[in-house]
Amino acid sequence: MTLLFEGVSAAVTTPFKNGEIDLESLKNHLQFLKDNDIQAFIINGTTGEGSTLTDVEKRQTIKTAVEVANKEIPVIAGTGSNDTQASIDNSLEAKKLGVDGVLMITPYYNKTTQEGAIAHFTAIAEALVDLPIILYDVPARTGMSLEADTVAQLAKIPNIVGLKDATGDLANLTRMQNLVDEDFAFYGGNDDTALPFYAAGGRGLISVVANVLPSEHQKLYELTQTDPKEAVKLNNLLFPFTDAIGAELNPISIKAVVSHIGFGEYELRLPLVGLEGQVITHLIDSYQSLKEGINHL
Template sequence: MTRLFTGAAAAVTTPFIQGNVDYDSFKNHLIYLKKNRIQAFVINGTTGESSTLTKKEKATLLSIAIDVADGDIPVIAGTGSNNTADAIAHSQEAEKLGVDALLVITPYYNKTSQKGLLAHFTAIAEAVTIPIILYDVPARTGMTIAPETLEVLALKQPNIVGLKDATGDLAHLNRLQYVVDDSFSFYSGNDDLALPFYALGGHGLISVLANALPKEYQEMYEAAQKYPKKAAEISHRLFPLVDALGVDVNPIPIKVLTSHLGFGDYSLRLPLVPLESAAQDVLTELFDHTRKDD
């Protein structure tokens, strides 16, 4: 059975300098992630501030990621929208650039029904040939994918191959697993639930904190397959930092750490604004302490 990836993928941040995308820092960050065992690049997602990026910026970021990945790990492009026609256009453009797969969120703001979800995801899946991972994050979209909906999509659309589950509901994961076969992949979208997600048969994590600690997150996944006590030790060591990232909405806190590592200025695009200096110091000190314990 071939999956797009197993283990830790990074939902990659987008660095800015004086309001513009810092492509050099972005490339250096990707090189760091790859050297430290990240299993996939997820580009132009929520953590990458995709809603503030232009079409040209998104394409350039994807091209850089494809170049750095060099066929060794998959590049997954966030192409979802609450406008189905836009999602199709973005998906087709990403496929032409040469990405390996797409990450497609449920519609937000205008939302839809489960019947609408079926039509939305079906239209996108039929417009491309590469694999699609559905993205379910009700805290941001106000809706979720029902098991019955996933069952139909997985059965009728062979290029819908996985789901990023950021519901935070492990019982919901059980319900979803029940309606698909073993070839379908489940990836957690919650760093704090990675270990219990793996224990329930999850295949990996699309992580925020892996932007700064890629090797540690891959090691935790691998330990979870054979050495649960070791995996728990890694999880316990990382948890205070994971918990501290909840100080503000993603990606405001994680960009403190990517900047601390030297991958661009600590800069965001409005409507996101930086943390106060004291809060930044708390995160960097905790990060340095976590790495020292490694």
């Protein structure tokens, strides 16, 4: 299968208003991202609070993303769970709605062995037939991780086309790259290590910060390919804001800034609760300082 995307995608936030999804704000945010060089929409993932959305709401967010994308950029839906059959059912529903691929998290809570992970993802891939799958390895949230040999075995399945690597282990990235074909795509899952991830051969990023800085993060990726020294300069400029966002749990911090730039209320679903006072002020000040710095380049 061909590469789903290369460069920076946004792990899109889900706006709420009085407890309900604010579809108009979501549509406007997606259009902003598309107009500012984002390479793909990632819908209903961790940043999108997918674990708190109902099935009806997930269909609504996917339909909205597919509509805005208009087949011009890919839409990738988070459809994985710790239940293999539920993951299959969710993915088949997303496929009917027009997604271009799915993001499939490793099983959590019940977890599994490496053999179980292989069986889980193989069953899903066989059920989806021709729908591309990006595996999602985020041990800080799931309590398990995929070993390099496991990824190598799964990468042989034609419609498993990539891995979102949120482990922060760059040595393991190289280990995995040496075991798979070059057309298997590794995407970073951590904004703060984007630059070294690209330098190690990553094909892009599934970004939280790109929700508010899409063109800047796509430029960073492109500079790593053409002008590494300028890439370092831009990364250093972006880093204080990235660091501030990372100091709070995702998506609690990024949603405050998404709201600040005009895309919905600052509202989360329990068990997440919003930031207050000086913490929000610091985030907004950091964002504004960054934008001013970029404008003076």
